[in-house]
Amino acid sequence: MAVRQHALTIVAPVRPSARHGLSARLDAVESDVQDALVSVTSLHFARFVLIDGPDGVASRLAFESNHDGEQADHLAALATALAPFEELLFGSWEGYHTGDLAGFVAKNALPASTFYLGHPGLSVAQILNDRDVRLRLEALLDDDVADLGLEGESAVVIRNRLLDRLAGAGLVTGPVDRGFPAQPSSTIVFYVLVVFVVVPAALLGLPFALWVESRERRSESPRELVAEDDPKLDPINRREDAITQNGLTHHVPMRPGVVRARVMRIVLWFLENARRRIAYEGTLGGISSIHFARWVMLDDDTVLFFSNYDGSWEAYLGDFVDKAHIYLTAVWSNTKWFPDTNALIFGGASKENAFKRWTRTFQIENRIWYSAYKNLTVSDVLRNALVREGASGDMTEAQARAWLARL
Amino acid sequence: MTQLELSDIQGIVLFGYGSLPHARWVHVSFENDESEPGTWLSELRHEVHASARGKRRQEERINVAFTHTGLARLGLAESELASFPRELQQGMSDQLRSHVLGDVDENDPKAWELGGPSNGPIHALVMLYAKNVDAIAALRDRVVGRIAALGGVVVHEDSGELRDPLHEPFGFRDGITQPHVTGSPRPRDPHEDEVPAGEFVLGYRNAYDEFPPSPQGTDGFDIGSNGSYLVYRKLQQDTAGFWQCMLDRARPNGDAKAATKLASSLVGRWPSGAPLVNYPDHDPGPGAEKEAFAFHDADPAGTKCPLGAHIRRANPRDMLAPSANESRRAVGRHRLLRRGRPYGPISKGTPAQRATPDGADRGLVFIALNASFRRQFEFVQQTWLNNPKFAGLYDERDPITASVMDERGQHFSIPSVPVRRRLACLPQFVTLRGGGYFFVPSLRALAWLASRATKRDAARPP
Ligand code: HEM
Numbered sequence: 001m002a003v004r005q006h007a008l009t010i011v012a013p014v015r016p017s018a019r020h021g022l023s024a025r026l027d028a029v030e031s032d033v034q035d036a037l038v039s040v041t042s043l044h045f046a047r048f049v050l051i052d053g054p055d056g057v058a059s060r061l062a063f064e065s066n067h068d069g070e071q072a073d074h075l076a077a078l079a080t081a082l083a084p085f086e087e088l089l090f091g092s093w094e095g096y097h098t099g100d101l102a103g104f105v106a107k108n109a110l111p112a113s114t115f116y117l118g119h120p121g122l123s124v125a126q127i128l129n130d131r132d133v134r135l136r137l138e139a140l141l142d143d144d145v146a147d148l149g150l151e152g153e154s155a156v157v158i159r160n161r162l163l164d165r166l167a168g169a170g171l172v173t174g175p176v177d178r179g180f181p182a183q184p185s186s187t188i189v190f191y192v193l194v195v196f197v198v199v200p201a202a203l204l205g206l207p208f209a210l211w212v213e214s215r216e217r218r219s220e221s222p223r224e225l226v227a228e229d230d231p232k233l234d235p236i237n238r239r240e241d242a243i244t245q246n247g248l249t250h251h252v253p254m255r256p257g258v259v260r261a262r263v264m265r266i267v268l269w270f271l272e273n274a275r276r277r278i279a280y281e282g283t284l285g286g287i288s289s290i291h292f293a294r295w296v297m298l299d300d301d302t303v304l305f306f307s308n309y310d311g312s313w314e315a316y317l318g319d320f321v322d323k324a325h326i327y328l329t330a331v332w333s334n335t336k337w338f339p340d341t342n343a344l345i346f347g348g349a350s351k352e353n354a355f356k357r358w359t360r361t362f363q364i365e366n367r368i369w370y371s372a373y374k375n376l377t378v379s380d381v382l383r384n385a386l387v388r389e390g391a392s393g394d395m396t397e398a399q400a401r402a403w404l405a406r407l
Numbered sequence: 408m409t410q411l412e413l414s415d416i417q418g419i420v421l422f423g424y425g426s427l428p429h430a431r432w433v434h435v436s437f438e439n440d441e442s443e444p445g446t447w448l449s450e451l452r453h454e455v456h457a458s459a460r461g462k463r464r465q466e467e468r469i470n471v472a473f474t475h476t477g478l479a480r481l482g483l484a485e486s487e488l489a490s491f492p493r494e495l496q497q498g499m500s501d502q503l504r505s506h507v508l509g510d511v512d513e514n515d516p517k518a519w520e521l522g523g524p525s526n527g528p529i530h531a532l533v534m535l536y537a538k539n540v541d542a543i544a545a546l547r548d549r550v551v552g553r554i555a556a557l558g559g560v561v562v563h564e565d566s567g568e569l570r571d572p573l574h575e576p577f578g579f580r581d582g583i584t585q586p587h588v589t590g591s592p593r594p595r596d597p598h599e600d601e602v603p604a605g606e607f608v609l610g611y612r613n614a615y616d617e618f619p620p621s622p623q624g625t626d627g628f629d630i631g632s633n634g635s636y637l638v639y640r641k642l643q644q645d646t647a648g649f650w651q652c653m654l655d656r657a658r659p660n661g662d663a664k665a666a667t668k669l670a671s672s673l674v675g676r677w678p679s680g681a682p683l684v685n686y687p688d689h690d691p692g693p694g695a696e697k698e699a700f701a702f703h704d705a706d707p708a709g710t711k712c713p714l715g716a717h718i719r720r721a722n723p724r725d726m727l728a729p730s731a732n733e734s735r736r737a738v739g740r741h742r743l744l745r746r747g748r749p750y751g752p753i754s755k756g757t758p759a760q761r762a763t764p765d766g767a768d769r770g771l772v773f774i775a776l777n778a779s780f781r782r783q784f785e786f787v788q789q790t791w792l793n794n795p796k797f798a799g800l801y802d803e804r805d806p807i808t809a810s811v812m813d814e815r816g817q818h819f820s821i822p823s824v825p826v827r828r829r830l831a832c833l834p835q836f837v838t839l840r841g842g843g844y845f846f847v848p849s850l851r852a853l854a855w856l857a858s859r860a861t862k863r864d865a866a867r868p869p
Binding site for chain 1: 493503506507615617619620708728729733736737740741781782785786789790794795796799801802822824825826827829831
């Protein structure tokens with residue numbers, strides 16, 4: 001049975017009595033919480049972050065996780081692991097009853113409008129297993145080909161020798177079912193819809209879009225964007241780029257009006273479906289460094305964006321600007337103070353300096369951030385899976401060469 | 408066609424002064440309240456060379472750059488100082504910058520000989536170039552004489568020498584690849600990529616077709632226009648350690664030819680400069696260094712030139728995901744103009760001779776120019792050279808420049824058929840001895856700064 005990955009998002013107000021000093025108290029337990037979360041074997045990533053409420057102060061506590069399997073099991077495991085921190089983490093929420101995480105989640109969980117997965121169908125356990133397979137094989141090869149008596153041998157012989165040594169390590173090898181849809185029939189429907197509805201609608205809507213843009217440009221009150229190098233960003237900078245992965249949290253108000261709200265929903269719907277039906281696995285508009293990402297629309301007309309990505313912020317944002325600016329502009333041009341756009345999808349995120357400043361302005365520091373496999377990039381995860389898949393059964397010389405080339 | 412204001416842009420921005428082999432970099436401080444940086448700069452600025460060719464063939468060159476503390480010392484207002492990029496404001500030795508640059512352990516600013524917290528503050532960097540030993544000494548004495556007379560102090564001094572052809576201390580041909588700046592009067596070599604001027608000079612369009620942010624004066628003067636930002640890093644090279652390691656790891660062990668081959672695979676070029684992608688098996692000797700090459704089609708798996716080789720990491724050209732074209736476009740936004748030169752005695756001879764320790768201090772004074780520290784120099788350093796996950800690699804950093812953060816040493820993978828070879832436990836070969844971030848003003852900005860500084864000199868308490 002293939003494992004499915006899910007997103008859980010909760011954004012709820014903090015009890016007034018719990019607000020004081022909450023961010024410092026969260027910071028103080030971060031490393032303990034990280035240690036505790038290791039026992040939640042269904043958990044890929046998680047974070048707690050304080051975000052502004054409609055009153056403009058950081059009065060809401062958001063929790064997000066990316067997890068395997070049934071939500072009920074995930075919540076039970078979370079509740080157990082985080083029991084020592086329950087009062088601080090969950091008990092800060094208005095209306096939370098001790099011991100009833102599941103009940104609270106049932107009432108407060110928010111759907112992600114667009115949920116992106118970098119390595120679908122791979123459970124945490126599988127990812128860790130595959131990492132160990134890879135590391136074991138690399139170590140065997142490091143011991144020097146000569147020691148293994150592999151000098152001058154064919155790829156098939158080398159591979160067999162390695163697999164002999166790998167056996168008994170208690171690791172899973174060979175293919176696993178990742179539950180990829182075999183071209184679901186709804187894909188056709190999606191294409192038809194795109195060609196006959198979305199494209200004509202976009203064309204018809206173009207003059208209107210231009211009009212909306214120019215009107216907003218005149219009416220939007222200016223906002224001083226934080227320079228990318230504002231000292232305010234120091235705490236964020238200090239957290240970033242220390243390890244292979246980073247978590248970005250971004251929270252921005254929508255531009256006012258029904259048009260923007262509609263367009264936003266359509267774009268997010270479109271991206272979600274394109275992701276599910278066309279690019280099931282792989283890249284977000286040519287970016288291959290995102291483990292999980294999601295947009296969540298909140299009821300106070302603001303939009304949250306969470307992502308867990310590889311590499312530096314500068315590289316990640318650079319990828320946005322270089323490769324994915326059209327998609328991102330389509331989404332975020334509906335939010336306030338976004339760099340000027342043309343026809344809703346041009347300009348905007350392709351304006352390097354302005355886009356980076358805008359992103360930084362609405363970026364929020366994570367209070368607690370967790371990853372189950374901190375040292376793995378998306379491409380590591382996918383490559384390790386291929387190594388594990390090829391670590392059983394027989395291969396031809398050419399196949400064995402291709403497999404060895406992954407090491 | 409971009410029209411560069413050559414008479415306003417300092418010469419070092421567009422030229423490497425290859426015909427002037429002797430260089431001296433003088434780091435100056437005007438900490439003393441009695442000193443007169445204003446008077447000094449008012450005199451010096453008339454001698455600073457621009458990029459326009461002079462009437463007579465120049466025998467020497469003078470260029471000058473300032474740290475952020477230096478600009479403050481010249482009397483710039485708070486708001487003017489705040490309009491410079493944060494990296495300049497913080498300086499290279501700041502903790503956040505070290506975090507981004509990977510300047511930790513052996514490379515930690517605490518142990519630096521210049522620019523670190525335990526060294527004196529640096530206000531200005533004077534860069535001097537001349538034809539021969541006597542000329543550089545005379546030029547240096549003249550310039551330093553005036554500095555001393557006006558109360559300035561030389562905090563640190565480095566000398567560099569270009570040997571013809573230029574080889575860096577490990578013995579590899581250097582200074583080959585350089586982007587061609589749009590509008591530069593330097594003739595373009597066919598192998599060079601053209602990069603928009605705004606990637607290196609403020610006031611022109613950059614690779615995003617935008618104008619780079621430029622620091623501004625309260626009087627409306629555009630301080631940044633025709634200026635640039637300069638990175639200075641003194642990189643000490645352990646030549647003996649490098650060659651000993653290559654000999655030890657070579658197969659057969661101790662074989663000079665195999666050691667040279669191995670060393671070349673770390674660099675990505677042969678000692679002559681010939682690219683491994685074009686000559687995977689042997690060094691064709693001088694003449695091939697200027698050949699054009701790329702990675703995507705010629706060597707996708709790195710079996711000719713390892714994926715983690717220094718020149719791949721420093722300029723991945725067309726090799727990055729998702730496609731050759733996208734890669735070229737993205738990589739074009741992170742280019743550097745390199746102006747560094749080797750320092751210290753030459754190391755010569757066979758790998759075995761080079762591997763004999765002689766206790767000499769040698770290395771590279773790495774100098775690079777860019778319009779954005781963060782998007783160019785720091786990006787190259789962080790996302791390419793020091794990134795353990797560069798181009799799908801698993802856990803290794805630049806074999807030449809990276810500081811080894813793990814006491815077990817670091818890996819270097821050499822893809823081959825049927826199976827890769829991975830060197831484990833490589834030591835660190837290059838150690839950062841210090842450095843700084845500088846602003847290279849235009850000639851007009853030098854005049855503006857000089858008048859500011861003169862006012863400030865005059866206003867000082869009696
Ligand atoms: C002591 C340390 C270093 C040594 C020995 C060294 C050596 C070399 C050599 C031999 C080349 C090939 C010659 C050429 O293409 O011009 C090269 C190229 C290059 N290096 Fe370094 N390097 C060092 C440090 C650095 C650092 C710190 C950076 C940047 C942060 C850097 C950036 C580059 C770039 C951009 C190229 C050109 C690559 C290309 O365009 O193909 N190098 N280096």
